[in-house]
Amino acid sequence: MSQPQAWSVPRDNVHTEPGLIRFVIVAIAVLFLTVFVVLPLVVVFAQAFSKGVGAYFSALSDPEALSAIRLTLLVAAISVGLNLVFGVAAAWAIAKFEFTGKTFLITLIDLPFSVSPVISGLVFVLLFGAQGFWGPWLQAHNIHVLFAVPGIVLATIFVTFPFVARSLIPLMQEQGTQEEEAAISLGASGLQTFFRVTLPNIKWGLLYGVLLCNARAMGEFGAVSVVSGHIRGETNTMPLLVEILYNEYQFVSSFAIASLLAMLALITLVVKTVLERRLDEGQIPRDD
Amino acid sequence: MTIEVKNIVKKFGAFTALDNVDLKVGNGELLALLGPSGSGKTTLLRIIAGLDWPDAGEVSFDGENALTHGASERHVGFVFQHYALFRHMTVFENVAFGLRVQPRAVRKDEAAIRARVKELLDLVQLDWLSYRYPSQLSGGQRQRIALARALAIEPRILLLDEPFGALDAKVRKELRQWLRSLHSEIHVTSIFVTHDQEEALEVANRVVVMDKGRIEQIGTPGEVYDNPATAFVHGFIGESIVLPVEVGDGCVKLGGKPLNIVANGAAPGAAKLFIRRHDMQIGPAGSGSLEGSVRHVRTFGPIQRAEIALCGGEGKTVIEIDAPRDRELQAGETIGLQPRRYRIFAARD
Numbered sequence: 001m002s003q004p005q006a007w008s009v010p011r012d013n014v015h016t017e018p019g020l021i022r023f024v025i026v027a028i029a030v031l032f033l034t035v036f037v038v039l040p041l042v043v044v045f046a047q048a049f050s051k052g053v054g055a056y057f058s059a060l061s062d063p064e065a066l067s068a069i070r071l072t073l074l075v076a077a078i079s080v081g082l083n084l085v086f087g088v089a090a091a092w093a094i095a096k097f098e099f100t101g102k103t104f105l106i107t108l109i110d111l112p113f114s115v116s117p118v119i120s121g122l123v124f125v126l127l128f129g130a131q132g133f134w135g136p137w138l139q140a141h142n143i144h145v146l147f148a149v150p151g152i153v154l155a156t157i158f159v160t161f162p163f164v165a166r167s168l169i170p171l172m173q174e175q176g177t178q179e180e181e182a183a184i185s186l187g188a189s190g191l192q193t194f195f196r197v198t199l200p201n202i203k204w205g206l207l208y209g210v211l212l213c214n215a216r217a218m219g220e221f222g223a224v225s226v227v228s229g230h231i232r233g234e235t236n237t238m239p240l241l242v243e244i245l246y247n248e249y250q251f252v253s254s255f256a257i258a259s260l261l262a263m264l265a266l267i268t269l270v271v272k273t274v275l276e277r278r279l280d281e282g283q284i285p286r287d288d
Numbered sequence: 289m290t291i292e293v294k295n296i297v298k299k300f301g302a303f304t305a306l307d308n309v310d311l312k313v314g315n316g317e318l319l320a321l322l323g324p325s326g327s328g329k330t331t332l333l334r335i336i337a338g339l340d341w342p343d344a345g346e347v348s349f350d351g352e353n354a355l356t357h358g359a360s361e362r363h364v365g366f367v368f369q370h371y372a373l374f375r376h377m378t379v380f381e382n383v384a385f386g387l388r389v390q391p392r393a394v395r396k397d398e399a400a401i402r403a404r405v406k407e408l409l410d411l412v413q414l415d416w417l418s419y420r421y422p423s424q425l426s427g428g429q430r431q432r433i434a435l436a437r438a439l440a441i442e443p444r445i446l447l448l449d450e451p452f453g454a455l456d457a458k459v460r461k462e463l464r465q466w467l468r469s470l471h472s473e474i475h476v477t478s479i480f481v482t483h484d485q486e487e488a489l490e491v492a493n494r495v496v497v498m499d500k501g502r503i504e505q506i507g508t509p510g511e512v513y514d515n516p517a518t519a520f521v522h523g524f525i526g527e528s529i530v531l532p533v534e535v536g537d538g539c540v541k542l543g544g545k546p547l548n549i550v551a552n553g554a555a556p557g558a559a560k561l562f563i564r565r566h567d568m569q570i571g572p573a574g575s576g577s578l579e580g581s582v583r584h585v586r587t588f589g590p591i592q593r594a595e596i597a598l599c600g601g602e603g604k605t606v607i608e609i610d611a612p613r614d615r616e617l618q619a620g621e622t623i624g625l626q627p628r629r630y631r632i633f634a635a636r637d
Binding site: 178179181182183184185186187188189192196197200201 | 337338339358359360361362363364365366368370372373374375376385386389390434437438440441
């Protein structure tokens with residue numbers, strides 16, 4: 001076989017194979033996304049509207065549904081608000097100061113990610129339940145934590161704690177402490193330094209963390225399910241109500257509420273994309 | 289404003305950054321802290337600013353203890369090596385920051401703040417950049433804005449940490465002269481940290497040479513260059529030829545062969561002979577107490593720089609000398625060498 005012919009065989013392959021491989025890979029990806037992401041989403045909305053728009057809206061305006069929506073919004077507002085404060089404080093401490101036990105603190109922040117949500121819920125049952133650690137004391141003082149709003153808020157805070165801190169720590173570490181030192185040497189107080197220098201520098205990262213935290217807070221099922229007690233019209237959040245209605249064969253009502261959660265997911269996705277772009281723009285190239 | 293630093297000790301874990309440092313800075317001085325990296329110069333500057341705290345010792349401004357005040361109460365202007373401009377603020381807002389965060393009782397009104405910022409931007413000749421962001425400026429412009437920002441609070445002391453370290457050679461040279469003339473204009477007590485000896489000698493009134501957390505010498509640029517107090521200073525400032533010698537009976541020997549120089553009271557024993565490159569007298573072979581063969585000659589401007597292998601002694605000692613061009617050296621020729629000026633320090637280590 002002569003040299004040029006020997007060359008021509010693999011060359012043909014070079015032209016044909018990648019095209020085919022590319023097509024197959026793209027097809028697999030599209031198929032996968034269709035089956036596992038797009039189809040379920042379509043089904044949610046199709047089921048929700050299967051008895052018409054009227055049935056959809058009456059399902060949403062049912063007192064139980066309204067109560068679940070109200071509760072979910074309340075729990076999300078409290079837990080996101082508190083996690084915003086905790087997360088900023090933790091990220092600030094980790095990124096800007098050196099202290100012993102720092103690595104331990106970072107590991108601790110990640111704990112909720114590695115623990116099953118059901119366990120997270122059970123922990124609070126063990127702490128606040130009637131037979132639990134603080135149970136007798138709470139009962140004596142007539143304070144209801146478990147099977148009430150405080151329990152749901154506690155479980156949600158626990159599960160969503162890492163989001164804000166995690167999105168801020170790398171950003172704050174990269175930014176360093178020089179701008180804060182400059183502010184202090186110019187006579188700024190600690191609060192002025194935080195609100196005028198630190199916060200503006202991390203605002204997009206913070207919004208990003210809050211967004212993810214909120215999405216998880218509204219969608220949390222496992223931990224909340226354990227501590228809620230499923231009292232209808234009182235301690236059912238949206239994800240819990242979806243399950244209950246589904247088990248009672250009320251498909252339209254169930255999927256109507258599910259569609260709200262799906263919509264939240266879509267909005268989160270769009271805002272997240274926008275924020276990620278802002279975060280990239282915010283990265284200023286260093287000149288050394 | 290005078291600054292007095294007494295017995296300052298600062299440790300980072302097992303590493304001693306400052307080891308019993310004493311320093312007095314006079315009113316209106318422009319002082320350079322010069323030393324290699326790790327010599328503790330930046331740590332000393334940060335302690336004076338209040339950005340770091342000493343483990344022991346005192347810092348006082350005009351005789352008043354400064355350590356009872358935090359950085360925000362010391363009225364010290366600090367300029368960072370990497371500028372540390374507020375990236376989300378315009379140049380104007382950066383400079384105005386120190387005025388805007390003042391307590392309400394003493395804060396200027398908006399018109400006065402604007403006038404002051406304008407005045408400072410004029411001073412650093414960058415008023416046309418008011419509405420740009422730091423990311424849109426060159427390194428030299430950023431450093432000048434950082435200086436204007438530090439001056440806005442009318443600091444009692446101005447501290448600059450490697451102010452030109454991140455800039456290229458040409459901009460650096462311009463800014464050096466500019467800093468000097470600025471200092472003679474506003475006359476605020478200033479300390480700047482540098483590892484660049486040329487910068488220290490050219491800009492400062494007095495130079496503090498530091499090494500390993502200690503002050504090696506304090507003096508005018510002329511003093512530290514011409515009369516180095518220690519072997520470290522001689523080796524660090526200016527380029528030196530260093531030869532290992534033996535001192536005994538008032539006589540200095542190199543590799544067992546006596547040199548025609550006096551010991552100048554150096555203690556007997558192993559010592560180091562320091563000679564500036566341009567302080568080596570050259571002549572025909574046999575004319576000096578040292579002899580060597582020229583290996584390589586480069587000429588630029590008024591001098592020729594020659595690499596010379598010394599004859600005799602143990603091994604091959606190669607030195608570099610700077611000689612005027614009145615007698616052109618040739619590679620391969622053997623010449624005689626005699627130190628004109630030199631210093632002998634006892635060898636430590």
